[in-house]
Amino acid sequence: MAFLATTAQADPATRRPVELFASLPLLSHVVLSADGQQVAGLMNEGDRTLVVTRAVDGGKLTGVLTNDNQQFRIRWVRWVGNERLLISVEFASRRDFVGTAETRLLSVKPDGTGLFPLIESPSVAGGLMGNRVTQQIQDRVIDWMPGDGQHVLLALSEPERVLPAVYKVNVATGARKMVKTPERDTYTWLSDARHRVRVGVRNTGEAREVRVCDPDGKNWRTAWKWEHLEDAVTPLGFGVDPQELYVAAYHDGRLAVQSVRLDDPALARTVRFSHPTQDVYGNLVRLPGTGEVIGVGSDDSEGEGDGPGARPELWNPAWRAQMRAVDAGLPGRENRLLQIGTDGQRYLLHSSGNGKPGVYYVGDRRTGDLFELGAMYPGLDPAELMGKHPATIKARDGLDLNAYLTLPAGRRQGDGGAPLPMVLLPHGGPHSRDDMDFDTWTEFLADRGYAVLQVNFRGSVGYGHAFATAGLKRWGLEMQDDLTDAVQWAAASGIADPARVCIVGASYGGYAALMGAVKTPDLYKCAVSFAGVSDLPDLIAHQSDYVLGREAMEVLVGSAWGDRERLRATSPARHADQIRVPVLLAHGTSDRVVPVDQSETMAKALRRAGKPHQFITFDKGDHFLSRYTHRLAFFKALETFLDQHLQPAGPAAQKS
Numbered sequence: 001m002a003f004l005a006t007t008a009q010a011d012p013a014t015r016r017p018v019e020l021f022a023s024l025p026l027l028s029h030v031v032l033s034a035d036g037q038q039v040a041g042l043m044n045e046g047d048r049t050l051v052v053t054r055a056v057d058g059g060k061l062t063g064v065l066t067n068d069n070q071q072f073r074i075r076w077v078r079w080v081g082n083e084r085l086l087i088s089v090e091f092a093s094r095r096d097f098v099g100t101a102e103t104r105l106l107s108v109k110p111d112g113t114g115l116f117p118l119i120e121s122p123s124v125a126g127g128l129m130g131n132r133v134t135q136q137i138q139d140r141v142i143d144w145m146p147g148d149g150q151h152v153l154l155a156l157s158e159p160e161r162v163l164p165a166v167y168k169v170n171v172a173t174g175a176r177k178m179v180k181t182p183e184r185d186t187y188t189w190l191s192d193a194r195h196r197v198r199v200g201v202r203n204t205g206e207a208r209e210v211r212v213c214d215p216d217g218k219n220w221r222t223a224w225k226w227e228h229l230e231d232a233v234t235p236l237g238f239g240v241d242p243q244e245l246y247v248a249a250y251h252d253g254r255l256a257v258q259s260v261r262l263d264d265p266a267l268a269r270t271v272r273f274s275h276p277t278q279d280v281y282g283n284l285v286r287l288p289g290t291g292e293v294i295g296v297g298s299d300d301s302e303g304e305g306d307g308p309g310a311r312p313e314l315w316n317p318a319w320r321a322q323m324r325a326v327d328a329g330l331p332g333r334e335n336r337l338l339q340i341g342t343d344g345q346r347y348l349l350h351s352s353g354n355g356k357p358g359v360y361y362v363g364d365r366r367t368g369d370l371f372e373l374g375a376m377y378p379g380l381d382p383a384e385l386m387g388k389h390p391a392t393i394k395a396r397d398g399l400d401l402n403a404y405l406t407l408p409a410g411r412r413q414g415d416g417g418a419p420l421p422m423v424l425l426p427h428g429g430p431h432s433r434d435d436m437d438f439d440t441w442t443e444f445l446a447d448r449g450y451a452v453l454q455v456n457f458r459g460s461v462g463y464g465h466a467f468a469t470a471g472l473k474r475w476g477l478e479m480q481d482d483l484t485d486a487v488q489w490a491a492a493s494g495i496a497d498p499a500r501v502c503i504v505g506a507s508y509g510g511y512a513a514l515m516g517a518v519k520t521p522d523l524y525k526c527a528v529s530f531a532g533v534s535d536l537p538d539l540i541a542h543q544s545d546y547v548l549g550r551e552a553m554e555v556l557v558g559s560a561w562g563d564r565e566r567l568r569a570t571s572p573a574r575h576a577d578q579i580r581v582p583v584l585l586a587h588g589t590s591d592r593v594v595p596v597d598q599s600e601t602m603a604k605a606l607r608r609a610g611k612p613h614q615f616i617t618f619d620k621g622d623h624f625l626s627r628y629t630h631r632l633a634f635f636k637a638l639e640t641f642l643d644q645h646l647q648p649a650g651p652a653a654q655k656s
Helices: 018-022 317-329 440-447 465-469 478-492 508-519 536-543 549-556 564-569 572-578 597-609 628-646
Strands: 027-032 038-045 048-055 058-067 073-080 084-095 098-108 140-143 151-156 165-170 176-180 186-191 197-203 207-212 221-227 233-238 244-251 254-261 269-273 283-286 293-297 334-340 346-353 356-364 370-375 389-394 400-406 420-424 451-456 496-506 526-530 583-588 613-618
Touching: 018 440, 018 628, 027 073, 027 334, 027 346, 027 356, 027 370, 038 073, 038 356, 048 073, 048 084, 058 073, 058 084, 058 098, 140 186, 151 176, 151 186, 186 233, 197 233, 221 233, 233 283, 244 269, 269 293, 283 334, 293 334, 317 334, 389 478, 400 440, 400 478, 420 478, 420 628, 440 451, 451 478, 478 496, 478 508, 496 508, 496 628, 508 526, 508 572, 526 628, 536 549, 536 564, 536 597, 564 572, 572 597, 583 597, 583 628, 597 613, 613 628
Parallel strands: 420 451, 420 496, 496 526, 526 583, 583 613
Antiparallel strands: 027 038, 038 048, 048 058, 073 084, 084 098, 140 151, 151 165, 165 176, 186 197, 197 207, 207 221, 233 244, 244 254, 254 269, 283 293, 334 346, 346 356, 356 370, 389 400, 400 451
């Protein structure tokens, strides 16, 4: 029942081919049709991404759309009922001399016929590329209108305007009708179970405000208002009752899922689910038909990740029992409920875990069967993957840091073996986090003979309000010290050879790699930055070209004027003369998250200072290494660079 069969493995005594780790997921972003009879998803073959469909019960794949990832990339696919798919695509463009990321929605039948851009762009060749007479962001679906099967609610800003209105759009014809006019400072809208727009979130730059209205659309009023990253209340969605709104809000210092009645003048909140040590947030999980909220989870079908995010927490007794049965059938894995068909019997499942790449299944409650749809990385055998070991590291000021350690084959923590060459791998964001789930970067590096250490430094999300806000305006300061303390812990624990440690990161992780080479030049043997930030004042200036960009940067990083001395002191490109180790820089030329200028500036600074470095650019490459050839080239360059400077020993270092 699989999309594709599993391939054979290389000899575990040698390095496995880099292509196995550099490959994009063979299968990802799988979605179930409303009736549970069909699935759609994305498949990657080299540089090509395909949207495919097939019947759950078998049959051949149908190719709906093929893309070479040159002009645009496919972000996600979703069903609207059973007869139409919406496909989100993204591409780099420019507006008024400012680089932009543009999105479009394509509507198509499951057999690949009837393809057209959902929002007409008559002045643009092909209907995809954007300019000033075309809406920049066209894929913000706020309501999939389950049970309708023909329409969605779409938040859309008209050309030359920033604030979005809400439209009811026919996915078969593209006809649309405005159902909510734009409102001052309101960038986010939310509808209730009857598809009435009832919540708007205002963002002024200094503060956010949640406004709500009655079911008849009248009596708009402010429910909550807060400054950035303070006591936020984030609307998640309505219950079946039109007066019941679910929100993510802080409870005992951690984000918890709570419900509130909008007809209660006090807006008293009831905790529906919380966790004693971690934040809980995500999308609501609903029963089909009734729309009853049965839990909360994270569905990354519309995001950048390869997998579907966090495991849902369910409070419905029947579905909790169902997932316990699934866990018994797929032990030792995180089994995530993604969707439920309208009959309430068929459901879509993603199963993955520590050292276990994801696999998609469709389950049937009537028979108890699980149908395997396919694996994300069929070339990687879980039996030959290393997995991660959790650790707690004490920072110099006493703060506990969650960390994950991956060791090469034949090694276990505390086995008394010789210290290993180690890669410190700080995550991007920085307001994100690492977790125990499988990822190709750590497994690739462990396969090459390195210990890999990931640290959720202060500012990482998931550990409560105080931990997340401890990273505000602390780039290069305590956030960097946490990484230094982690390396020293690994060396003191006998895990890392202190003379053979390299820091490798992407995005914010790339900044941390460069800043580590500046701030602690004797701690690392080398540094690698993919799409990293190197100059904070320039980053703030760049973000100021975008709506609310300057305001966000002032909260997260600092004020270009008021904090100018600190920003200069913590900008690696301005202190390249302090670096004493080789540096590898890599960047995509069409990156719309961190512009390639950041790496160009760093390369120029290193060249002027006479420091050894390499600089690789990927033509039309983005922030996510979305093209296989770019990812493969980067992994190969990374492998060669680390071999040269860390010199791993043992069987894992033998090249196949």
